[in-house]
Amino acid sequence: MADIAGKPVGSGHARIPLLGFGTAVFPFTASETMKESILHAIKLGYRHIDAAAIYNSEPPVGEAIAEALGLGLIKSRAELFITSKLWCTDAHPDLVLPALRRTLKNLGLEYLDLYLIHFPVSLKPGSCEVPFEEKDLLPLDFKSVWEAMEECQSLGLSKLIGVSNFSCKKLQDLLVTAKISPAVNQVEMNPLWQQKKLREFCNGKGIHVTAYSPLGGRGTLWGTNRVLDCKVLQEIAQAKGKTVAQICLRWALEQDVSILVKSFNKERIEENLEILDWKLSPEESQKIDDIEQQRGFLAPMFVSEHGPYKSLEDFWDGEL
Ligand SMILES: NC(=O)C1=CN([C@@H]2O[C@H](COP(=O)(O)OP(=O)(O)OC[C@H]3O[C@@H](n4cnc5c(N)ncnc54)[C@H](OP(=O)(O)O)[C@@H]3O)[C@@H](O)[C@H]2O)C=CC1
Numbered sequence: 001m002a003d004i005a006g007k008p009v010g011s012g013h014a015r016i017p018l019l020g021f022g023t024a025v026f027p028f029t030a031s032e033t034m035k036e037s038i039l040h041a042i043k044l045g046y047r048h049i050d051a052a053a054i055y056n057s058e059p060p061v062g063e064a065i066a067e068a069l070g071l072g073l074i075k076s077r078a079e080l081f082i083t084s085k086l087w088c089t090d091a092h093p094d095l096v097l098p099a100l101r102r103t104l105k106n107l108g109l110e111y112l113d114l115y116l117i118h119f120p121v122s123l124k125p126g127s128c129e130v131p132f133e134e135k136d137l138l139p140l141d142f143k144s145v146w147e148a149m150e151e152c153q154s155l156g157l158s159k160l161i162g163v164s165n166f167s168c169k170k171l172q173d174l175l176v177t178a179k180i181s182p183a184v185n186q187v188e189m190n191p192l193w194q195q196k197k198l199r200e201f202c203n204g205k206g207i208h209v210t211a212y213s214p215l216g217g218r219g220t221l222w223g224t225n226r227v228l229d230c231k232v233l234q235e236i237a238q239a240k241g242k243t244v245a246q247i248c249l250r251w252a253l254e255q256d257v258s259i260l261v262k263s264f265n266k267e268r269i270e271e272n273l274e275i276l277d278w279k280l281s282p283e284e285s286q287k288i289d290d291i292e293q294q295r296g297f298l299a300p301m302f303v304s305e306h307g308p309y310k311s312l313e314d315f316w317d318g319e320l
């Protein structure tokens with residue numbers, strides 16, 4: 001069993017496991033493979049599972065948890081750290097609590113460990129699906145939606161609350177009125193988009209950063225191969241006898257963040273775990289540090305002349 005020690009998160013005693021398991025696969029449909037992969041991951045020692053209403057992954061996550069309990073892979077639900085996310089159509093103050101209750105029903109759980117605002121944007125209320133119409137994009141009412149998130153935590157329906165895809169500026173805006181500070185900001189982070197500024201800001205505010213698409217989301221709708229194809233990373237991997245994926249994951253781990261990686265392939269699920277008992281040398285870390293930075297490709301879906309963000313610069317408030 002892999003030893004995936006957790007990091008403190010939030011203002012209480014909670015800990016977030018270092019390495020988490022992603023469940024986003026486009027088209028967003030649940031499958032038997034998804035459930036089997038989650039179960040396999042739990043068997044190998046993954047303890048954080050990242051779901052979202054939009055992924056349609058909540059039912060298979062719930063089934064995998066029930067099976068893991070039945071098989072004795074875990075003794076209680078409390079051994080797991082389960083995250084899910086509020087989709088933009090429900091990012092309206094009166095829709096947050098009903099959305100979380102639906103999420104819990106889908107998962108068959110009484111509480112989440114972490115509930116996140118998926119994106120700093122709303123969509124006209126309606127069905128939770130992509131693609132969506134650009135004309136449905138709306139500004140997020142940070143204050144009132146966050147108040148509804150705070151209510152979710154106060155009711156004990158989620159132990160922690162947080163955000164995803166938030167720039168420093170947006171976090172700063174949220175913090176002006178927040179009574180509970182976001183425990184986590186889940187963002188894209190990999191050697192090609194290291195999020196140095198955001199991490200520094202979050203560290204200063206006690207907000208834990210979770211890295212998604214640590215491999216650049218190879219082969220996904222929103223990702224790219226440029227991370228796994230990066231020459232510098234390939235050279236380090238070859239010299240070290242590791243895979244490029246392992247170099248990316250180890251690098252992220254050494255930046256003091258937690259990671260979410262998705263694989264539905266048994267060998268790769270295992271390969272991605274084998275990053276805990278070795279280190280990058282200072283020279284290797286420096287080479288990665290020097291890689292030219294560019295933003296990933298996720299946010300363009302939310303950039304539109306009809307919506308609150310007219311450009312990627314706008315979405316990220318010019319931060320890189
Ligand atoms: N909050 C947000 O807005 C977002 C959150 N996320 C979360 O983060 C998770 C991880 O990010 P994701 O975007 O999926 O991208 P990842 O960087 O985890 O890459 C996943 C892709 O890489 C492949 N892969 C996995 N392991 C290896 C390996 N060792 N070698 C080569 N290829 C590999 C997978 O294929 P295969 O399955 O065939 O192994 C899959 O195609 C998501 O699943 C989701 O839970 C992701 C995007 C946005």
Ligand SMILES: O=C[C@H](O)[C@@H](O)[C@@H](O)[C@H](O)C(=O)O
Nearest residue numbers: 024052054130131222298301
């Ligand atoms: O419009 C598409 C979706 O928003 C998609 O970009 C996200 O759901 C993201 O891939 C994720 O995994 O969280």
